[in-house]
Amino acid sequence: MSEMINVEELFGSKVFTRTVMKERLPKNVYKEVIKVMEQGGELSLAAADVVAKAMKDWAVENGATHYTHWFQPLTGITAEKHDSFVSHPDENGKMIMDFSGKELIKGEPDASSFPSGGLRATFEARGYTAWDITSPAFLKEDATGVILCIPTAFCSYKGEALDKKTPLLRSMEAISQQALRIVKLFGNTEATKVVASVGPEQEYFLVDREKYLKRTDLIFTGRTLFGAPAPKGQEMEDHYFGTIRERIGAYMKDLNIELWKLGVTAKTQHNEVAPAQHELAPIYETANIAVDHNQLVMETMKKVAGRHGLTCLLHEKPFAGVNGSGKHNNWSLTTDNGVNLLDPGETPNENIQFLLVLACIIKAVDRHADLLRQSASDVGNDHRLGANEAPPAIISVFLGEQLEDVVKQLVETGEASRCIEGGKLETGVSTLPDFTKDATDRNRTSPFAFTGNKFEFRMVGSADSIASPNTILNAIVAEAFCEAADVLEKAEDFELAVHDLIKEYLTKHQRIIFNGDGYSEAWVAEAERRGLPNIKSMIEAVDTLTTEKSVQLFKKFGIFTKAELESREEVLYETYAKTINIEALTMIDMASKQIIPAVIRYTKSLADTVIAVKEAGADASAQAELLKAVSEKLTAMKAALAKLEEVEAKASAMENAKEQAFYYKDVVKAAMDALRAPADEAEMLVDKQVWPVPTYGDLIFEV
Ligand code: ADP
Numbered sequence: 272m273s274e275m276i277n278v279e280e281l282f283g284s285k286v287f288t289r290t291v292m293k294e295r296l297p298k299n300v301y302k303e304v305i306k307v308m309e310q311g312g313e314l315s316l317a318a319a320d321v322v323a324k325a326m327k328d329w330a331v332e333n334g335a336t337h338y339t340h341w342f343q344p345l346t347g348i349t350a351e352k353h354d355s356f357v358s359h360p361d362e363n364g365k366m367i368m369d370f371s372g373k374e375l376i377k378g379e380p381d382a383s384s385f386p387s388g389g390l391r392a393t394f395e396a397r398g399y400t401a402w403d404i405t406s407p408a409f410l411k412e413d414a415t416g417v418i419l420c421i422p423t424a425f426c427s428y429k430g431e432a433l434d435k436k437t438p439l440l441r442s443m444e445a446i447s448q449q450a451l452r453i454v455k456l457f458g459n460t461e462a463t464k465v466v467a468s469v470g471p472e473q474e475y476f477l478v479d480r481e482k483y484l485k486r487t488d489l490i491f492t493g494r495t496l497f498g499a500p501a502p503k504g505q506e507m508e509d510h511y512f513g514t515i516r517e518r519i520g521a522y523m524k525d526l527n528i529e530l531w532k533l534g535v536t537a538k539t540q541h542n543e544v545a546p547a548q549h550e551l552a553p554i555y556e557t558a559n560i561a562v563d564h565n566q567l568v569m570e571t572m573k574k575v576a577g578r579h580g581l582t583c584l585l586h587e588k589p590f591a592g593v594n595g596s597g598k599h600n601n602w603s604l605t606t607d608n609g610v611n612l613l614d615p616g617e618t619p620n621e622n623i624q625f626l627l628v629l630a631c632i633i634k635a636v637d638r639h640a641d642l643l644r645q646s647a648s649d650v651g652n653d654h655r656l657g658a659n660e661a662p663p664a665i666i667s668v669f670l671g672e673q674l675e676d677v678v679k680q681l682v683e684t685g686e687a688s689r690c691i692e693g694g695k696l697e698t699g700v701s702t703l704p705d706f707t708k709d710a711t712d713r714n715r716t717s718p719f720a721f722t723g724n725k726f727e728f729r730m731v732g733s734a735d736s737i738a739s740p741n742t743i744l745n746a747i748v749a750e751a752f753c754e755a756a757d758v759l760e761k762a763e764d765f766e767l768a769v770h771d772l773i774k775e776y777l778t779k780h781q782r783i784i785f786n787g788d789g790y791s792e793a794w795v796a797e798a799e800r801r802g803l804p805n806i807k808s809m810i811e812a813v814d815t816l817t818t819e820k821s822v823q824l825f826k827k828f829g830i831f832t833k834a835e836l837e838s839r840e841e842v843l844y845e846t847y848a849k850t851i852n853i854e855a856l857t858m859i860d861m862a863s864k865q866i867i868p869a870v871i872r873y874t875k876s877l878a879d880t881v882i883a884v885k886e887a888g889a890d891a892s893a894q895a896e897l898l899k900a901v902s903e904k905l906t907a908m909k910a911a912l913a914k915l916e917e918v919e920a921k922a923s924a925m926e927n928a929k930e931q932a933f934y935y936k937d938v939v940k941a942a943m944d945a946l947r948a949p950a951d952e953a954e955m956l957v958d959k960q961v962w963p964v965p966t967y968g969d970l971i972f973e974v
């Protein structure tokens with residue numbers, strides 16, 4: 272029997288929750304904190320001092336020795352610099368642990384080494400971190416000890432955002448303000464804010480750590496750069512939702528416990544499609560907390576794996592030929608008095624509001640499909656989007672049969688009076704149908720699917736931060752809401768105006784709606800006919816950030832300045848170039864130090880065998896044929912290696928970030944593929960005993 276797990280006791284035990292604050296803070300300070308959390312503004316320094324002391328006492332009682340401003344630079348992962356609570360000892364040499372309000376609110380890490388895309392010249396290297404009071408502080412416990420982590424935003428001296436959190440928080444404010452205008456029009460005057468909620472489903476692979484350590488490609492790049500397919504892949508579909516094996520189960524159990532302690536609502540776990548692939552989904556929560564928590568989920572997944580002799584791979588495509596990993600970003604909007612704007616709702620009023628919201632989202636996604644696609648791109652995701660697997664790189668919206676029918680009627684006749692069967696809801700308007708609450712049908716091939724009361728954005732990569740996708744979603748929908756509210760607030764006949772606006776938006780933007788098979792070739796052609804963008808790679812998506820339309824959008828809602836957008840472009844090109852460069856160098860290293868020498872040794876032993884067998888007077892033709900075949904692969908590998916070395920050197924000497932990134936994509940990657948092919952063919956020919964690294968079979972079937 273395993274020990275009892277008391278989830279209620281564990282949950283949030285490492286978090287400086289409201290309950291802890293209520294217990295430890297004087298009433299007036301607690302009230303001030305809650306007010307700032309809920310309504311924004313700044314905490315007074317006096318209150319911050321009190322909070323800091325309470326936070327420090329709580330942390331120290333729980334074993335903490337250090338604190339850190341935990342932030343999310345443009346690397347897409349988190350950063351932390353630890354400071355101990357140690358202060359000057361008093362005259363008797365006694366140590367008093369110290370932590371001030373100032374230290375809580377603001378930090379000044381020497382941050383010159385974080386990517387800033389030119390926003391911060393190194394001579395003014397200072398970057399500032401500022402406490403995000405809306406995301407709770409927590410304790411991280413590992414071999415370093417216990418560290419108090421304070422979620423923070425990260426900006427330059429001039430206040431430019433150098434991180435992923437700041438724009439996200441700005442976008443949340445924008446969507447809240449604009450959505451409030453919409454709900455007010457429908458008579459909801461009690462709501463004071465609208466919250467973007469996010470629930471990310473996280474996919475991951477687990478491999479045996481011993482085997483992992485034998486593969487420099489996994490160590491340096493997170494994916495296999497060589498590897499012939501195993502005899503079995505995922506074709507039997509026996510892994511998806513399959514029984515969870517003991518070793519993996521023990522890992523999942525530990526992972527859940529760690530996450531619960533951190534206040535992450537780990538909820539669903541299952542085996543995914545590919546062998547050795549799994550998924551974890553938490554319960555949705557406020558967007559910025561969901562983003563922070565997803566970072567914690569990824570970090571904890573890796574940490575806990577080590578304890579089980581496993582390694583967690585978050586890369587979007589660790590293995591060629593089997594499914595890669597993504598992150599389904601479920602997104603919805605809810606008022607603080609409990610109305611989900613994406614829920615068809617209970618009353619006629621809510622249903623019309625729902626249709627307007629839907630029409631706005633469709634308009635937003637159509638207008639900014641390029642930006643949305645950009646937000647889901649990272650280097651690893653290029654192996655998924657529009658490549659060998661889904662979802663496609665083309666953005667489209669899936670509504671389900673029933674809603675699509677409603678849209679069609681509205682577009683065709685301006686009225687929608689019939690409704691596909693189901694339990695009906697009233698709209699109370701003769702020109703709008705009574706439709707069912709539950710759009711049950713599902714389409715797994717759609718990148719942006721309506722799933723009952725939320726949209727599921729399925730393009731996001733498994734290793735990527737979900738900050739950008741949610742920033743973009745909030746921004747583009749805020750814009751559509753703003754434009755709708757501008758019209759409706761002035762309308763003389765509100766009902767008529769709403770009706771006309773819904774019809775107008777749906778008519779204009781219906782091309783983005785697609786309920787068919789998003790994986791098919793036919794869709795690619797159809798999408799082109801409809802004029803939908805098909806941006807095939809991460810770096811081709813980069814300049815969508817600075818089109819006139821984007822700059823205007825982000826400026827209007829104060830989410831990014833033009834300089835901030837340009838800096839992000841720069842960082843993306845650089846990140847791409849650096850990543851492919853590491854991959855190329857790793858391939859060169861593995862090919863020249865491991866694979867080619869192993870194959871040479873094998874050809875030598877074959878040659879010896881041929882001679883010996885012939886001398887012994889037997890037929891050596893089989894050995895000779897094999898020798899010939901292997902030698903051919905060796906020759907091909909040698910030539911491809913030389914070519915890769917040549918183009919890599921050329922690439923790394925290039926100076927213009929954009930040109931360099933494109934050269935890596937178009938030339939270096941092709942050279943990498945050209946080296947991989949003969950190496951993988953050689954693997955199929957060579958004695959397994961002499962192959963220098965664990966194979967795909969070893970890695971994904973023997974976990
Ligand atoms: P499925 O695999 O069927 O899509 P999962 O249960 O794996 O569903 O994940 C669904 C995710 O969507 C969960 O994280 C869940 O909390 C989240 N979710 C549910 N309702 C909402 C909502 N209204 N807004 C945002 N996310 C939501």
Ligand code: MG
Nearest residue numbers: 472550552599
């Ligand atoms: Mg799921």
